[in-house]
Amino acid sequence: MFPMLNSFLFLTLVLLSTVFSVKNFRSGYSRAGRIALLAAAISVVVFSLLYKWEAFHFFLPAICLLLFLISFIPLPKVSEDLKKEETEFDERDIVFSRYRLKPGTENYLSYYGKKPEKEVPDAATRALPGLLSKQSRFYHRFNAAAADASFFLLHHLRDSVDGEVREKTGGHTPEQIGNYLRSLLEHYGVSCYGTALMKPDNYYSHTGRGQGTYGDEISTDHKFAIVLGSEMKPRFTATAPLSPEVVETGSRYVDSAVWAVQTASFIRDLGYSARAHIDGNYQVITPLVAHDAGLGGFGWSSLFLTEEFGPRVRFSVVTTDLDVSALPVKQQTSFLSFCNICRKCAINCPSRAINPDKLEKVNTDRCFKYWNSVGTDCGKCMAVCPMGHPWGVLKSFALRSYIAGWLLKKLDDIFYGRKPGSLRIPQWMGNK
Numbered sequence: 468m469f470p471m472l473n474s475f476l477f478l479t480l481v482l483l484s485t486v487f488s489v490k491n492f493r494s495g496y497s498r499a500g501r502i503a504l505l506a507a508a509i510s511v512v513v514f515s516l517l518y519k520w521e522a523f524h525f526f527l528p529a530i531c532l533l534l535f536l537i538s539f540i541p542l543p544k545v546s547e548d549l550k551k552e553e554t555e556f557d558e559r560d561i562v563f564s565r566y567r568l569k570p571g572t573e574n575y576l577s578y579y580g581k582k583p584e585k586e587v588p589d590a591a592t593r594a595l596p597g598l599l600s601k602q603s604r605f606y607h608r609f610n611a612a613a614a615d616a617s618f619f620l621l622h623h624l625r626d627s628v629d630g631e632v633r634e635k636t637g638g639h640t641p642e643q644i645g646n647y648l649r650s651l652l653e654h655y656g657v658s659c660y661g662t663a664l665m666k667p668d669n670y671y672s673h674t675g676r677g678q679g680t681y682g683d684e685i686s687t688d689h690k691f692a693i694v695l696g697s698e699m700k701p702r703f704t705a706t707a708p709l710s711p712e713v714v715e716t717g718s719r720y721v722d723s724a725v726w727a728v729q730t731a732s733f734i735r736d737l738g739y740s741a742r743a744h745i746d747g748n749y750q751v752i753t754p755l756v757a758h759d760a761g762l763g764g765f766g767w768s769s770l771f772l773t774e775e776f777g778p779r780v781r782f783s784v785v786t787t788d789l790d791v792s793a794l795p796v797k798q799q800t801s802f803l804s805f806c807n808i809c810r811k812c813a814i815n816c817p818s819r820a821i822n823p824d825k826l827e828k829v830n831t832d833r834c835f836k837y838w839n840s841v842g843t844d845c846g847k848c849m850a851v852c853p854m855g856h857p858w859g860v861l862k863s864f865a866l867r868s869y870i871a872g873w874l875l876k877k878l879d880d881i882f883y884g885r886k887p888g889s890l891r892i893p894q895w896m897g898n899k
């Protein structure tokens with residue numbers, strides 16, 4: 468019985484290594500692909516050499532049994548209180564809104580009159596070359612134009628986030644609409660989606676950069692939300708902080724914005740109020756809504772992570788008065804216990820915006836300053852995150868079991884590197 472069990476386990480190991488290798492090559496992680504292939508080859512050699520040795524047949528089953536038994540030891544819990552530190556978020560305080568303030572204008576004077584400590588550091592950030600700027604360190608003529616094209620489109624989509632609500636006809640129930648909507652979202656090709664009940668503190672308190680007048684109070688009328696995510700492709704995110712990363716960011720923001728604008732329009736057509744919240748024009752704090760929709764949780768990097776894609780997702784939201792509670796609300800996931808033993812984002816952050824020693828919010832001022840000097844949105848914390856790598860079901864175990872978490876961290880360091888460099892710019896992009 469043991470030789471058979473041993474053969475089965477070895478074959479499974481070889482098969483999984485090969486599948487993992489193919490997955491990695493296809494995603495652009497050639498280093499991980501090569502290591503997985505090598506692991507598969509070594510397994511075959513070891514198996515052939517040791518097959519005749521009787522004691523060997525107990526070896527692998529014994530290791531598997533041991534791993535199974537100790538896998539019940541849970542990861543020590545880490546408090547999830549980070550996101551609750553503030554109960555009200557004013558969009559005027561975020562780095563993007565502050566960056567747009569023009570010295571001498573009424574908004575500038577009123578903002579820095581209240582927050583004088585931010586004036587000097589913000590002026591220093593404004594003096595840097597800026598995102599996609601020709602003077603920035605990682606400037607790439609074609610990629611800057613490609614990213615700009617996405618932000619151009621997003622800018623114009625801002626006028627389509629809301630519109631006229633049609634009369635309700637046909638007597639359809641919210642449940643029937645919700646069922647249709649679920650298939651419609653899949654038809655659009657949405658990578659992940661979820662629904663949430665809106666809480667007042669999921670909205671910004673005042674407008675800072677989106678549609679409407681600067682400083683206007685934001686209405687919190689809509690009670691429901693649909694969150695739509697678009698997966699960022701690893702071949703591009705792994706080039707972070709080089710320019711392909713920002714091309715991918717822009718493109719995926721466009722996907723999720725288009726889906727959100729379409730979804731909001733679809734809902735309004737059926738007689739319910741709905742507004743899309745898209746990049747540059749959010750009235751909601753998207754990660755908080757995504758969290759309430761059960762799409763994932765916050766990582767050490769302060770980024771929002773999903774179990775499937777880690778931080779490699781760009782979100783839009785639709786808020787509405789259509790009761791979408793019939794759509795599935797997923798179970799929330801906690802990542803921080805695994806993060807506590809990982810901290811890879813912090814040790815790889817080029818601007819030291821993430822504290823490696825203590826769990827606290829990312830220093831967005833430092834991070835944004837770095838973006839404005841290199842000209843891209845960096846994304847190194849996203850690129851190195853093990854939760855964004857194609858570990859499949861092992862990620863689920865790693866979030867719950869101490870041994871699986873420890874194993875994943877070690878394996879991730881071996882396959883992808885503890886401090887990996889940036890992947891080469893894809894050949895078709897050239898070196899412009």
Ligand code: SF4
Pocket residue numbers: 766767768769802805806807809810811812813848851852853854
């Ligand atoms: S890199 Fe590690 S510590 Fe950072 S968010 Fe990802 S899992 Fe958490």
Ligand code: SF4
Pocket residue numbers: 815816817818819820821829833834835837838844845846847848849
């Ligand atoms: S926190 Fe900012 S600067 Fe640091 S790795 Fe992430 S994106 Fe880059």
